[in-house]
Amino acid sequence: MVVSRRIVGRDAELASLRDFVASLSDGVAVLVLEGEAGMGKTTLWSAGVAYAGEREVIVLQARPAESETSLSFSAARDLLDPVLDDALAALVPAQRRALARALVLDEGEGPAPDPHAVGVAVLNALRSLAAERPLVVAVDDVQWLDSASAAALAFAGRRLREEPIALLLARRLSLESGLVAELARSLPPERLRRLELGPLGPSELHRVVQEHLATTLPRPLLREVHDASGGNPFYALEIVRMLQRTGVSIEAGHPLPVPDSLRDLVHGRLLALPPESRDFLLAAAAHAHPTVAIAEAASGVARAEGLRPALEARVIDLEGDRIRFAHPLLAAGAYEVADPLRRAEVHARLAELLDDPEARAWQLAASVDEPDETVAAALEEAARHARSRGAPRPAALLLERSHELTPSELEDAAHRRAVDAAYLHFEAGDSPRAVVQLRELIGQLPPGRRRAAALVRLARVRSFDAQAEGADLFRRALEEAEGDAELLAVAHEGVAACLFRLRERLHEAAEHAESAAQLALELGDEALAAEALSSRLLAESLLGSKSAAKTLARALALQDAADERRVLGQPLCIAAVHWWWADELDRARGVLLDMLERARELGDEASVPYVLVILGQVECVRGDLAAARERAREGLEASEQSGQHTTLVYSLALEALAEAHLGAAERARVTATRALARVPETAARPAELLARWALGHVELASGGPEDAAAWLGPAVAFARQEEFGEPGAMRFVPDQVEALLELGRREDAEELLGWYEGHARRLRRVSALAACARCRGLLAAAEGRLEEALRAYEEALRWHAKVELPLDRGRTLLALGAAQRRMKRRREARATLGQALALFERIGAALWAERSRAELRRISGRAPAAGALTPAEERVAALVAEGKTNREVAAALYLSERTVEGHLSRVFAKLGIRHRGELAAALASRHNQVAVPSNTGDSPVSSGSPAS
Numbered sequence: 001m002v003v004s005r006r007i008v009g010r011d012a013e014l015a016s017l018r019d020f021v022a023s024l025s026d027g028v029a030v031l032v033l034e035g036e037a038g039m040g041k042t043t044l045w046s047a048g049v050a051y052a053g054e055r056e057v058i059v060l061q062a063r064p065a066e067s068e069t070s071l072s073f074s075a076a077r078d079l080l081d082p083v084l085d086d087a088l089a090a091l092v093p094a095q096r097r098a099l100a101r102a103l104v105l106d107e108g109e110g111p112a113p114d115p116h117a118v119g120v121a122v123l124n125a126l127r128s129l130a131a132e133r134p135l136v137v138a139v140d141d142v143q144w145l146d147s148a149s150a151a152a153l154a155f156a157g158r159r160l161r162e163e164p165i166a167l168l169l170a171r172r173l174s175l176e177s178g179l180v181a182e183l184a185r186s187l188p189p190e191r192l193r194r195l196e197l198g199p200l201g202p203s204e205l206h207r208v209v210q211e212h213l214a215t216t217l218p219r220p221l222l223r224e225v226h227d228a229s230g231g232n233p234f235y236a237l238e239i240v241r242m243l244q245r246t247g248v249s250i251e252a253g254h255p256l257p258v259p260d261s262l263r264d265l266v267h268g269r270l271l272a273l274p275p276e277s278r279d280f281l282l283a284a285a286a287h288a289h290p291t292v293a294i295a296e297a298a299s300g301v302a303r304a305e306g307l308r309p310a311l312e313a314r315v316i317d318l319e320g321d322r323i324r325f326a327h328p329l330l331a332a333g334a335y336e337v338a339d340p341l342r343r344a345e346v347h348a349r350l351a352e353l354l355d356d357p358e359a360r361a362w363q364l365a366a367s368v369d370e371p372d373e374t375v376a377a378a379l380e381e382a383a384r385h386a387r388s389r390g391a392p393r394p395a396a397l398l399l400e401r402s403h404e405l406t407p408s409e410l411e412d413a414a415h416r417r418a419v420d421a422a423y424l425h426f427e428a429g430d431s432p433r434a435v436v437q438l439r440e441l442i443g444q445l446p447p448g449r450r451r452a453a454a455l456v457r458l459a460r461v462r463s464f465d466a467q468a469e470g471a472d473l474f475r476r477a478l479e480e481a482e483g484d485a486e487l488l489a490v491a492h493e494g495v496a497a498c499l500f501r502l503r504e505r506l507h508e509a510a511e512h513a514e515s516a517a518q519l520a521l522e523l524g525d526e527a528l529a530a531e532a533l534s535s536r537l538l539a540e541s542l543l544g545s546k547s548a549a550k551t552l553a554r555a556l557a558l559q560d561a562a563d564e565r566r567v568l569g570q571p572l573c574i575a576a577v578h579w580w581w582a583d584e585l586d587r588a589r590g591v592l593l594d595m596l597e598r599a600r601e602l603g604d605e606a607s608v609p610y611v612l613v614i615l616g617q618v619e620c621v622r623g624d625l626a627a628a629r630e631r632a633r634e635g636l637e638a639s640e641q642s643g644q645h646t647t648l649v650y651s652l653a654l655e656a657l658a659e660a661h662l663g664a665a666e667r668a669r670v671t672a673t674r675a676l677a678r679v680p681e682t683a684a685r686p687a688e689l690l691a692r693w694a695l696g697h698v699e700l701a702s703g704g705p706e707d708a709a710a711w712l713g714p715a716v717a718f719a720r721q722e723e724f725g726e727p728g729a730m731r732f733v734p735d736q737v738e739a740l741l742e743l744g745r746r747e748d749a750e751e752l753l754g755w756y757e758g759h760a761r762r763l764r765r766v767s768a769l770a771a772c773a774r775c776r777g778l779l780a781a782a783e784g785r786l787e788e789a790l791r792a793y794e795e796a797l798r799w800h801a802k803v804e805l806p807l808d809r810g811r812t813l814l815a816l817g818a819a820q821r822r823m824k825r826r827r828e829a830r831a832t833l834g835q836a837l838a839l840f841e842r843i844g845a846a847l848w849a850e851r852s853r854a855e856l857r858r859i860s861g862r863a864p865a866a867g868a869l870t871p872a873e874e875r876v877a878a879l880v881a882e883g884k885t886n887r888e889v890a891a892a893l894y895l896s897e898r899t900v901e902g903h904l905s906r907v908f909a910k911l912g913i914r915h916r917g918e919l920a921a922a923l924a925s926r927h928n929q930v931a932v933p934s935n936t937g938d939s940p941v942s943s944g945s946p947a948s
Contacts, residue, residue, distance in 0.1 A: 007040075019916065064149075099121035284334070286298070287354070376406045447480050530571050537578060542724055555571035620654070621731070653688075665701075712739060734771040776792040810843075886900045
């Protein structure tokens with residue numbers, strides 16, 4: 001789990017290790033890391049050792065092996081070897097002799113050392129070492145500790161109390177440790193803590209595979225690897241290595257193969273069972289939901305003969321009548337060790353016994369090895385069943401097998417099944433597999449309707465990865481459709497969607513979408529018409545067309561017909577984009593959250609990254625900056641797993657914007673630059689606009705208007721060239737106006753502001769009107785017309801009261817406060833700037849908060865202390881300093897744990913500390929400091945006003 005010293009998926013455990021090491025001075029303590037083999041105990045144990053090594057402590061460590069359990073005092077020798085001279089020097093002669101004999105330092109003849117004397121010697125050696133510095137005794141795989149060393153350490157452990165000594169132990173759950181058992185009996189409960197390492201979730205396992213093997217698993221395969229490994233990172237890595245080496249493909253209905261590195265272990269455990277029991281287990285392993293009755297009927301083995309040996313060997317467990325293998329790899333092994341002919345017999349029998357169409361179809365498919373249209377048709381019907389229940393991955397695999405079993409004379413059926421299977425892989429989140437299969441099919445077909453059907457599927461997949469290529473493929477389908485109305489409708493809608501995503505030729509996009517809608521309605525396909533109208537809505541909304549409202553109503557009227565379609569083809573999802581731009585932020589967010597859940601219900605993994613990136617932008621505008629950053633990271637992971645490079649770049653750009661608004665300047669620059677570097681290969685125009693906004697915003701907030709204007713200029717020029725008319729879709733324009741004002745380019749700023757304000761007034765966009773009023777105020781202030789500037793800021797605040805955009809409101813307050821200060825209205829200025837500062841601190845906008853503090857320092861009188869804690873931060877810090885956990889603090893203050901964590905991270909940054917244990921001292925030191933009055937002059941300092 002560690003590559004480049006990074007540990008994946010164990011943040012809570014790492015925090016516990018840090019706290020454990022930090023509490024060394026509190027007296028003896030024991031932390032036992034427990035988990036099954038492969039769960040990462042050694043990795044975390046090593047991290048604990050590393051944490052201890054970073055502090056002024058002595059670390060003694062041993063890593064016994066199973067082969068050493070019979071070697072007396074071998075672990076004690078490993079522990080004491082680095083400090084042996086000091087340890088022996090502190091002992092009285094009798095204890096020194098006993099310890100020397102035990103550690104084979106003294107080759108003299110005589111009786112074996114008295115275990116009691118050795119225990120006393122070890123105890124006193126540890127005490128003497130701890131008298132100099134705190135001491136950590138770390139033993140990995142403590143279950144392999146030799147009995148003599150275990151007894152000596154247990155003797156010492158029972159007698160330790162206030163000494164600064166900690167024992168860090170790692171134990172395999174299935175094996176006992178005498179030392180751990182003795183310490184648990186003898187130490188007070190608060191002195192010994194067990195930390196059990198459970199399985200990793202799919203997301204954590206995804207990062208483990210990426211870190212170790214530099215590969216990204218498609219999300220459906222990731223889930224299968226997760227299920228097969230039981231979330232065990234070691235087993236998962238072994239499974240993926242085997243798949244990489246052998247190229248084995250995974251099919252539903254069969255367990256994942258057992259990795260080579262574990263085959264002897266797994267097979268050996270199963271081959272030790274009687275043949276009847278193995279046959280019984282084969283029937284259980286061949287079915288996804290085995291019961292005793294099914295396994296008995298399919299195998300022909302009585303439960304008494306088949307069940308008891310497997311239960312006694314702990315290969316399986318029972319939950320009522322349900323059979324559960326102790327580990328998924330044992331199910332795979334039970335299938336592998338069976339004779340192939342016997343497997344086919346069991347599958348055929350299961351097909352007779354099972355009622356579920358999908359399970360029955362898989363059993364039929366596994367029972368034959370020659371083309372069979374009856375079986376192929378059953379598989380196709382089962383695929384329809386799977387798709388209808390929101391399971392595109394199983395549906396794709398069923399159709400693939402159906403295609404393989406289709407007789408060669410049924411060419412049309414075979415082609416249809418193959419195309420549908422490939423597209424279902426895309427819907428399931430495996431774009432690369434879909435592309436490979438569709439390109440191969442297209443290459444085998446002559447021009448015409450059948451190839452057009454494959455082209456529109458490939459175009460749909462590629463439109464999520466390369467918009468220009470997607471549009472070209474849809475146009476090719478239009479040429480080859482041979483008048484097929486359904487193909488023409490799908491292709492027209494596809495061209496419209498691609499042009500919108502390219503943000504180009506928007507009028508043409510609207511025309512293509514309308515053509516698609518009309519064709520779909522003539523066919524009676526309301527779901528397809530709904531998708532087409534949704535594409536028209538996007539193009540018209542971005543153009544700022546008044547007709548968008550009518551198109552929205554037409555599309556929403558068809559929502560019910562599209563309810564079972566992919567989420568991005570549902571009018572509600574697209575309406576959320578329109579509402580986001582139109583300042584209906586809460587409505588947009590609510591719908592997007594519902595759509596995200598709906599995508600997961602439908603198994604529509606292909607839509608998830610796009611929904612996440614739109615939802616993140618809505619949250620960014622609402623001031624939920626940490627949430628927006630988290631959505632971006634979720635979207636990045638989902639895009640990687642789906643193979644969708646365009647949404648991956650879009651997610652990077654969103655993360656950069658969230659970091660920019662949070663004031664993490666360097667992270668914003670690095671992430672935005674990464675996004676821009678990938679724009680040429682993906683034609684991810686929305687990502688380019690977003691990344692440029694991120695870079696422009698961070699430079700503007702940092703006091704670099706020239707760089708800000710350089711980044712934002714091309715985005716503004718593109719929006720004007722393509723006739724964008726929706727202010728909510730180009731919220732970067734006010735930043736460019738402000739940058740131009742700070743550069744003294746007032747005519748350019750006023751012209752751009754007039755263009756943007758015209759659209760805002762025409763569409764009555766409240767947030768844009770507020771931003772325009774602020775910019776009008778900045779323009780007036782730059783020309784010395786301060787009374788006029790105040791009126792403009794007050795107008796902006798009235799608009800802000802109608803829609804909550806915290807960052808924009810804070811910037812208006814900052815500009816107003818700067819103007820009030822220049823007019824010598826110091827009390828009003830201090831109050832206004834205080835509001836701005838509080839608002840920026842609440843949402844975490846660090847750079848704008850610092851500009852507010854700088855402006856406050858320019859007001860005569862005492863300035864607030866730099867980095868002062870807010871009242872909320874003071875309350876959280878005080879409770880944590882008392883020793884309360886985040887959960888306890890959250891309960892006491894009626895906050896969420898996430899909010900407490902956010903406050904605490906800012907407290908640490910302001911106080912310059914890294915650990916909870918340092919908090920009390922830092923607060924005491926801070927309270928003892930005397931505030932120093934600030935410079936009361938009025939020297940020029942960068943502020944919210946461009947010409948203060």
